[in-house]
Every structure is written in structure tokens, then in C-alpha cells.
Amino acid sequence: MAKKKKAEPPENHERWLLSYADFMTLLFALFVVLYGFAMSKQTEVKALVQGLIQSFTEMGFVTARPGSTVLGGNMGIQQSSDGSDISAASPNQIVSIVQAPTEGGGGMLDTGQPPTQQPLPTQNSEQEIKDQLPLDSSTNNSSGAPFDALKKEFSKSLEDLISAGLINIKSDENWLTIELSSGLIFPSGSATVLLKAKPILKQIAKTIAPLNNYVRVRGYTDNIKIGNELYASNWELSAFRAISVLKSLDADGIPPAQLAIEAYGEFSPFASNTTERGREVNRKVVIAVSRFAYTPKALPVIVDEAAAKPGEKPREQNVNPDNYNVIQLPDGRFKLKRQE
Secondary structure, eight states, X not given: OOOOOOOOOOOOTTTHHHHHHHHHHHHHHHHHHHHHHHHXXXXXXXXXXXXXXXXXXXXXXXXXXXXXXXXXXXXXXXXXXTSOOEEEOOTTSOOOOOOOOOSSOOOOOOSSSOOOOOOOGGGOOHHHHHHHTTOOTTTTTOBOSOHHHHHHHHHXXXXXXXXXXXXXXXXXSSXXXXXXXXXXXXXXXXXXXXXXXXXHHHHHHHXXXXXXXXXXXXXXXXXXXXXXXXXXXXXXXXXXXXHHHHHHHHHTTOOGGGEEEEEEETSSOSSOTTSHHHHHHHOEEEEEEEEEEOOOOOOOOOOOGGGSOTTSOOOOOOOOGGGEEEEEOTTSOEEEEEOO
């Protein structure tokens, strides 16, 4: 009698559960790791991310904030081989100049009410301008190059950037100002000039260098507080940005004696900071050309006591502050007491 064949066991149709269970386990482990990163020292992670973003931005690989268009090559700015001609990209190219929120910025109380108009630095009176500039009595009435020709030259050389809204040129009786959007010159939260922005500053310096007008570089930010390890306040960020532009102008041929910086931080805004567009307007560096000319003045020669001729009584020297103690009196006055 033949043996009966054993019935084959039914096919297991639930093997997929094993793979699914493994997948869910790995997914759970991934979220645990991500949660661990999120709960770790956030300040160190933030500093690392900011450093990476700044480095890649300066090399031109990424834009200043994620989610915006990455520009290839030269940030929409084209330069000839000799570095003299600067123009914006053609309309058919995708260009998105990123104006990331600078962590430091421009001052108005964001109450939602319409801001009251504040006098801008370009609205100073002539006497105030004279007080701010180191002019002596022989140069108080000295005027530099006229603004008409200078403005025409800037408008010609920077035409495409002006049309794109990245540069704004204004003038009044005392100042010709070139307003540069900080996103065009610097990475977000940084005072390091982008390599792509150097031809622009070079072109501006090339136009100003032959002149003898005073030049002031002014830094502005919005009112978003900065919190990185390099800049403790918006004032510092605006000051270092102004210094960076000043160094660039100095390197490109403008005499240092004609240059100075002004740092306004968030406290001299151009628009209300209640909107992103307003904060974008407030983040800028302004190169201001004065109508007054720089003229070197003769400096007094102070003779050292040791340089007096033998037998000649040395002239009385200025008081040395190190030899005195300063004492404040109850009525608010100060008194000097010579150290024994």
C-alpha cells in the first residue's frame, strides 16, 4: 500500500510584516537620534551652522539663507576680464539676490503704528556738517568736486545695479550717498565682504579716488538682535561692516585721510521694522561723499624736553595726567590732586 504524501504547509503570506517591523524600528531609531540632536547644546550647533553657511556663501556655493535660488557664478553680476565693467545679468537669467534677515538691525519701536519721520544723516545742516568734519579755519569754505558730474558717473557705471534696486544714489546740498544693500556686500550676520561684491566697491573707489572730497562709510542694521560670538550688538556689526568697506576703498586708492566710518546699528532706521520689507531696507551700508574737500593742515611741532639745548631752560611741558588723581566733589565738580 503506497504511503500518502504529506500535505504541503500553506504558504506564508505575512512575511512582509518582518520587513515592515525592521523598517519601523530603524525609523524610530532615526527620530530618537534627531531628537537627541535637537536637545543637545543648541548654541554650539547654531554657531557651527552659521560658520558653514558663511564659508559656503563666500565661496559662492550657496545663498545666504536656505530655500532661495542658488546663483551660479557671480550672483547675477557680470564682470569683464579687466575688472572695469560691471553689469547685471540679463532678464532671461534666474537671479534672486538673497536678503536674509541679518541678526542685528535698525531701530523703531514695532508697535504697529505708522512711524514718525526721523531726520536722516543726509539732512544735516551745513553747520553740523562742518562740525563733523576735521576742517580748520583755512578750509572751512573749501568745496570738493561737484556732485552733478559725480552722480552722472555713478549712474552710468552702476546703471544695471541701480535698475535692479540693489544700489540707490541720492544727493542733497551736502552729501552724495551711495546706498548698498547689505545682502549684496555681506553674508547674513557677517562683516566679511563677499568676493563677488569686490568689483562693485572697486568701481566706486575708482570714481572717488581722483577727488579730494571727504568720504564717510555708514553702517546700518535692522532691529533683529544679533547673538553670535563675533558681534555682541548691532552697533558692532554695523561698525565692522563699515570698516570692511572702508578698508576696501583704502586698498583701491582712496587716501585714508579722507575716510572715516559711522556706525548707526539699529538706531537710525530708514523704514519701520514691523515688516520684512522694512527690515530689508534698513540693512545697508552707505558710502557718503561730502561736498567739502580735504586739505592737509600744518600740525604744531611739540619739542621734547630732552631736545632742549644745553644750558637752556626747557619750556614748561603739558600736564601729565599720570601724576594726578581725579577726585569728584559732592557738588559734581572734579578736583585734581597731585600724587606725592
